[in-house]
Amino acid sequence: xxxxxxxxxxxxxxxxxxxxxxxxxxxxxxxxxxxxxxxxxxxxxxxxxxxxxxxxxxxxxxxxxxxxxxxxxxxxxxxxxxxxxxxxxxxxxxxxxxxxxxxxxxxxxxxxxxxxxxxxxxxxxxxxxxxxxxxxxxxxxxxxxxxxxxxxxxxxxxxxxxxxxxxxxxxxxxxxxxxxxxxxxxxxxxxxxxxxxxxxxxxxxxxxxxxxxxxxxxxxxxxxxxxxxxxxxxxxxxxxxxxxxxxxxxxxxxxxxxxxxxxxxxxxxxxxxxxxxxxxxxxxxxxxxxxxxxxxxxxxxxxxxxxxxx
Amino acid sequence: xxxxxxxxxxxxxxxxxxxxxxxxxxxxxxxxxxxxxxxxxxxxxxxxxxxxxxxxxxxxxxxxxxxxxxxxxxxxxxxxxxxxxxxxxxxxxxxxxxxxxxxxxxxxxxxxxxxxxxxxxxxxxxxxxxxxxxxxxxxxxxxxxxxxxxxxxxxxxxxxxxxxxxxxxxxxxxxxxxxxxxxxxxxxxxxxxxxxxxxxxxxxxxxxxxxxxxxxxxxxxxxxxxxxxxxxxxxxxxxxxxxxxxxxxxxxxxxxxxxxxxxxxxxxxxxxxxxxxxxxxxxxxxxxxxxxxxxxxxxxxxxxxxxxxxxxxxxxxxxxxxxxxxxxxxxxxxxxxxxxxxxxxxxxxxxxxxxx
Numbered sequence: 074x075x076x077x078x079x080x081x082x083x084x085x086x087x088x089x090x091x092x093x094x095x096x097x098x099x100x101x102x103x104x105x106x107x108x109x110x111x112x113x114x115x116x117x118x119x120x121x122x123x124x125x126x127x128x129x130x131x132x133x134x135x136x137x138x139x140x141x142x143x144x145x146x147x148x149x150x151x152x153x154x155x156x157x158x159x160x161x162x163x164x165x166x167x168x169x170x171x172x173x174x175x176x177x178x179x180x181x182x183x184x185x186x187x188x189x190x191x192x193x194x195x196x197x198x199x200x201x202x203x204x205x206x207x208x209x210x211x212x213x214x215x216x217x218x219x220x221x222x223x224x225x226x227x228x229x230x231x232x233x234x235x236x237x238x239x240x241x242x243x244x245x246x247x248x249x250x251x252x253x254x255x256x257x258x259x260x261x262x263x264x265x266x267x268x269x270x271x272x273x274x275x276x277x278x279x280x281x282x283x284x285x286x287x288x289x290x291x292x293x294x295x296x297x298x299x300x301x302x303x304x305x306x307x308x309x310x311x312x313x314x315x316x317x318x319x320x321x322x323x324x325x326x327x328x329x330x331x332x333x334x335x336x337x338x339x340x341x342x343x344x345x346x347x348x349x350x351x352x353x354x355x356x357x358x359x360x361x362x363x364x365x366x367x368x369x370x371x372x373x374x375x376x377x378x379x380x381x382x383x
Numbered sequence: 384x385x386x387x388x389x390x391x392x393x394x395x396x397x398x399x400x401x402x403x404x405x406x407x408x409x410x411x412x413x414x415x416x417x418x419x420x421x422x423x424x425x426x427x428x429x430x431x432x433x434x435x436x437x438x439x440x441x442x443x444x445x446x447x448x449x450x451x452x453x454x455x456x457x458x459x460x461x462x463x464x465x466x467x468x469x470x471x472x473x474x475x476x477x478x479x480x481x482x483x484x485x486x487x488x489x490x491x492x493x494x495x496x497x498x499x500x501x502x503x504x505x506x507x508x509x510x511x512x513x514x515x516x517x518x519x520x521x522x523x524x525x526x527x528x529x530x531x532x533x534x535x536x537x538x539x540x541x542x543x544x545x546x547x548x549x550x551x552x553x554x555x556x557x558x559x560x561x562x563x564x565x566x567x568x569x570x571x572x573x574x575x576x577x578x579x580x581x582x583x584x585x586x587x588x589x590x591x592x593x594x595x596x597x598x599x600x601x602x603x604x605x606x607x608x609x610x611x612x613x614x615x616x617x618x619x620x621x622x623x624x625x626x627x628x629x630x631x632x633x634x635x636x637x638x639x640x641x642x643x644x645x646x647x648x649x650x651x652x653x654x655x656x657x658x659x660x661x662x663x664x665x666x667x668x669x670x671x672x673x674x675x676x677x678x679x680x681x682x683x684x685x686x687x688x689x690x691x692x693x694x695x696x697x698x699x700x701x702x703x704x705x706x707x708x709x710x711x712x713x714x715x716x717x718x719x720x721x722x723x724x725x726x727x728x729x730x731x732x733x734x735x736x737x738x739x
Contacts, residue, residue: 080588087584091577181422188422191601191624287576287602289624292422294600296575327578331585334568334735335535342569342738 082208084328089212090286091324092317093223094119094278094295098302099309099316100226101274106306107234108267109247111376113169114154115275116299117176122147122276123283124180127290128187136195140219140280147276148269150176155268158378159261165376173299181292192288217285219277226274227313234313243267247372250379260379275299308357311370315357323353411649413437413641414468415446416459418475423574425599425618426635430474430497433637440642442649452477460485464492470648472641473497476542483507493653495644498544500724505655510640513661514544515551515723516691517633518595519698520669520684521615522555524630525563525593527680528613532562535586535594537579537603538569541738543726545597550730551698552595557732559683565733566591576602587612593630604629613675620670630676634668659720663692699723704731 098115105112126143130136154172157163198221199214234240242263245253250260282298283290301323309315326349333345361367415434419427427448438444445468450459456478463471464485470493473482479499486494486504498511525534534556538545553565566589568582580602583594587606593613596603601624607614608625616622616632640660647653660666669688672681690696699718703711705728712718718726729737 083588087581087588091581094577181420184422188424188428189619191605282577287580287600287605289424289576289601289605290422291424291574291576291600292420294576296572296577298577328581328585331568331570331582332589335566335585335589335591337566337735339736342571346569346571 078208079211082211084332086211087328088321088325089224090216090220091328092320093220094281094286094298095302095305095320095323096223096226096317097219097278097281098275098299099305099320100230100313101271101278102303102306103230103311103313103316104234104243104274105267105271106375107247107311107372108243108264109250109372109374109377109379110158110264110268111165111169112151112154112172112268112271113166113303114151114172114176115271115303116295116297117173118147118150118272118275119176119279119282119295119299119302120180120293121150121176122279123294124184124187124279124290125276126280127192127283127288128183130193130284131187131190134193136193136284139284140277143276143280143284144273145276147272147274147279149272151268151272151275154272155265159264159268162378162380165378177293184290184292187290188292190290192284192290195285195288217281219281219285223281224317227317230313244372247374250374250377254379254381260381264379275302278302305353305357308354308361310357310361310367311372312361315360318360319353319357322356323349325349326352411470411645412443412445412468413645413648414463414471415444416450416456416463416471416473416475416478417446417448418450418452418477419573420448421446423599424601425574427474429618429635430472430637433641434472436638437641437645440645442645450478452481454481456481457485461488464489469493470495470645470653493644493648500657502655502657508644508656508658510656510658510660512635512637512666513659513698514633514635514667515547515698516661517667517669518548518552519555519691519696520687521595521631521633522552522557523559523684523687524672524676524680525552525595525613525615526556526558526560527683528630528676529556529560529563529593531590531592532560532564533590533592534563534565535583535589535591536565536567537582537586537594537596537598538567539573539598540571541569541727543724546729546737547723547726548597549733550726553733554699554703554730563732567733567735569738570598572598574599576600579603580606583607583614584610601625616670622670622673627675630673632670634670636666636668639665661691662688663694705729706731706733 122143125146126139129142130139157168158165195217197215203215246260246263254260305316305319309319330345417427421431434444447459472495474497476498479501482494482496483501483503486507494507496509499509556563570578570582579598583603583606587610594607595615596617601621604614604621604625607628613630614628616629618635620632622629697717701712701716702714705711
């Protein structure tokens with residue numbers, strides 16, 4: 074095997090592409106959780122986004138409608154969750170799990186007529202610059218707009234939570250809904266909006282899979298990525314930059330283990346396939362071991378229902 | 384007099400009606416048990432295409448999807464047998480024991496188990512397809528058309544069916560091009576488009592210019608199309624997903640067998656059988672060859688397809704050696720079905736070890 078710099082660039086590009094759905098879903102879920110709501114329905118919202126995006130692309134032929142439609146579908150399905158947990162005050166865990174089961178089921182039902190249809194080509198940006206600079210060009214150029222958005226999102230999220238007033242409100246609602254409510258913040262409204270935003274990002278993550286990454290629809294095509302996104306949020310201790318690192322490590326090891334198999338490295342394949350899960354958790358635990366920081370960034374009332382007494 | 388006339392008219396009308404109904408929907412009811420969703424566009428999808436052929440032949444069918452290979456399978460089978468189904472097809476290897484167990488309880492119901500070998504009761508038949516014959520064709524095309532001499536192969540799980548496919552493919556490729564290497568990557572999934580795509584990308588980055596797959600989704604051929612290399616479709620004709628990349632596909636064609644067996648129940652001629660059909664019987668179908676295949680290769684492949692169908696050529700004809708150089712099949716001999724059914728060693732020329 075020849076290790077040249079272009080080869081490394083290609084691998085990094087593959088890793089980044091595989092990390093996109095995880096980053097999108099995790100950053101969405103992060104905002105939801107920072108407002109104190111634990112939504113375990115990430116997988117369900119992603120698969121709904123995947124089928125909605127694919128179906129709209131096939132039926133309308135418009136990629137813009139499809140992308141926004143997938144986000145809207147994520148918003149709609151998360152509205153059910155928001156209504157149940159915020160208005161009817163149901164248990165977050167049980168409702169989230171139900172949302173996942175519901176999403177997988179209904180996507181399969183809608184998807185029946187879309188199996189076996191090829192997707193459309195998604196346009197890329199800066200495609201002409203793809204070979205301009207060795208190593209850097211394939212990493213920087215020739216990707217879809219969703220790809221660039223995904224890599225900007227952790228930084229935007231970080232800025233939003235730390236530097237903006239609305240970000241502070243979201244965190245306040247997640248840490249102490251009672252105090253926030255006493256300050257005149259409409260806790261329920263903030264949580265509603267955070268849940269809907271999470272739904273939109275999960276929908277976009279799912280649509281990336283069915284429209285850009287592997288343009289096709291088959292049942293269960295998210296393949297558990299929603300659960301990994303959920304785990305990334307927790308193990309990154311609710312820090313968007315660490316989500317980015319975690320998603321890259323996870324995607325990276327998945328791809329590198331395939332390379333190791335192809336080269337013929339004599340490590341049991343079962344161990345190689347388990348590697349991404351093990352290493353991602355270890356790395357995130359190690360980089361987040363400062364208990365004071367964990368206490369600061371963990372939303373104190375995560376998963377607890379908020380009752381407003383009046 | 385008048386009353387009697389009306390009564391006989393009504394009864395004859397009813398009789399006529401029953402006749403018409405029985406002519407449209409025949410009495411035999413068939414049931415299908417699937418391991419995956421019919422929307423997988425792979426294994427289960429192709430079985431369901433077969434089921435629809437039975438329906439088109441005028442029989443009533445039922446199917447249950449996503450049945451786990453556990454005690455759940457027994458429950459589903461009992462329910463189907465109890466609800467008036469005359470023949471039940473169980474379409475995954477893991478249904479072997481449940482099928483035989485439930486067959487004992489319902490001696491009047493016929494059971495057909497795919498890819499298994501246990502026929503413990505007279506009402507159990509087994510059937511499978513010789514997909515390896517199709518892979519002999521793919522190997523021949525790949526060996527003739529590769530320029531890098533590196534062929535990628537995305538595998539699912541280390542079971543005899545998959546190992547047999549890898550061996551058959553590699554033997555055929557070596558025959559036309561002794562310098563080729565088959566690089567195997569195990570995805571440990573039957574269908575996860577994302578994972579399959581990543582496996583394919585890794586193989587392409589490692590220099591593979593043709594990719595074969597033993598997983599079900601169309602992600603791999605799409606990746607091949609983007610990378611400008613060649614690939615082969617699996618289970619169904621995948622040409623429309625990657626018109627330039629797909630050279631041909633090996634299609635699973637269960638319909639004729641299913642119709643045949645249901646008709647046999649209808650005629651009362653059903654008997655216990657062990658069926659292992661290949662290209663010759665039409666259970667394995669080679670899709671149209673792509674125009675990118677050169678004329679000489681095309682001629683060779685067409686001839687090979689005919690010879691495999693007639694039995695003149697066997698995919699596993701000796702001398703065949705394993706990776707360590709031990710003789711597996713002697714010169715002039717062919718591997719028997721017992722050896723094929725339990726094949727768990729790579730032939731010479733395949734790189735790497737079988738995951739244990």
